[in-house]
Amino acid sequence: MSKLHVFDHPLITHKLSIMRQSGTGSKDFRELLNEIAMLMGYEVTRDLPMEEYTIKTPMETMKAKKISGKKLAIVPILRAGLGMVDGMLTLVPVAKVGHIGLYRDPETHQPVEYYCKLPEDIEKRIVIVVDPMLATGGSAIDAITMLKKRGVTNIRFMCLVAAPEGVKALQEAHPDVDIYAAALDRELNENKYILPGLGDAGDRIFGTK
Numbered sequence: 642m643s644k645l646h647v648f649d650h651p652l653i654t655h656k657l658s659i660m661r662q663s664g665t666g667s668k669d670f671r672e673l674l675n676e677i678a679m680l681m682g683y684e685v686t687r688d689l690p691m692e693e694y695t696i697k698t699p700m701e702t703m704k705a706k707k708i709s710g711k712k713l714a715i716v717p718i719l720r721a722g723l724g725m726v727d728g729m730l731t732l733v734p735v736a737k738v739g740h741i742g743l744y745r746d747p748e749t750h751q752p753v754e755y756y757c758k759l760p761e762d763i764e765k766r767i768v769i770v771v772d773p774m775l776a777t778g779g780s781a782i783d784a785i786t787m788l789k790k791r792g793v794t795n796i797r798f799m800c801l802v803a804a805p806e807g808v809k810a811l812q813e814a815h816p817d818v819d820i821y822a823a824a825l826d827r828e829l830n831e832n833k834y835i836l837p838g839l840g841d842a843g844d845r846i847f848g849t850k
C-alpha cells in the first residue's frame with residue numbers, strides 16, 4: 642500500500658489557513674499556493690537517488706554528489722494544478738512539465754479528459770503529479786492511469802488538501818503511488834466538495850467565480 646505523507650510544518654499549515662479563508666483573494670491565493678508547493682516539493686524530492694562525481698573546487702579535487710539517473714517531470718492536472726507548477730520549478734528548474742486536462746462533470750462528479758501533452762521521454766522520468774485538491778480521487782486516479790499507459794513507473798501525487806475518501810480510492814487504485822498532502826480534511830459533502838476544504842481551487846486561483 643502506498644504511503645500518505647501529511648505535512649505538519651508550521652509554515653505550510655500557516656499559509657494553508659490563510660488560503661482556506663473565504664476573504665483571501667486570487668492574488669494571495671496563487672502566491673501562497675506556489676509557496677506551499679515549493680515547501681512541499683522539498684520533502685517530495687527528499688529520496689531522489691544521488692551519485693558521486695568528481696569536481697574541482699578552487700582548493701582541490703573532491704568527490705561531490707548530484708542527483709542521478711532518472712530526471713523529474715511535473716504534471717499538473719488542469720486547471721488548478723497549474724497553480725503549483727511555478728513553486729516546483731523554483732526548486733527544480735530543469736524539470737520538464739506535462740499537462741493533463743480533466744474536469745469533474747458537475748452532475749456525475751466523474752472526471753472528463755480534455756487534454757494530454759507530456760514530455761516525449763516521460764516514461765524515463767520520476768513524475769510528480771500536482772493538483773491542490775484530492776476529493777473523490779477520480780481525477781488523480783485517471784491522470785495516473787494515463788501516465789501508466791505511457792509507460793511511467795515512478796509516480797508520486799502531491800496535493801494541498803486531501804479528503805479521506807480520495808486517499809482511500811487513490812491508494813486502492815494505485816497502491817504504488819505515494820500521496821503527499823498539506824492537510825487531511827474531514828469528509829466530502831453531498832456535492833463531493835471537501836469539508837472544511839477551501840472551496841473550488843480552480844475558481845479561486847483564476848478568479849472565475
Ligand code: PRP
Pocket residue numbers: 718719720721722743744745746750752772773774775776777778779780781807833841842843844
Ligand atoms: C478539481 C481539482 C481536482 C478535482 C478533484 O478540479 O482541481 O482536479 O477537482 O476532485 P476529485 O478528486 O473528486 O476528482 P475541477 O474538476 O473542479 O476542474 P478545474 O481544476 O478545471 O476547476
Ligand code: URA
Pocket residue numbers: 721774776833834835836838839840841842843
Ligand atoms: N475540487 C475543488 O476544487 N474543491 C473541492 O473541495 C473538491 C473538488
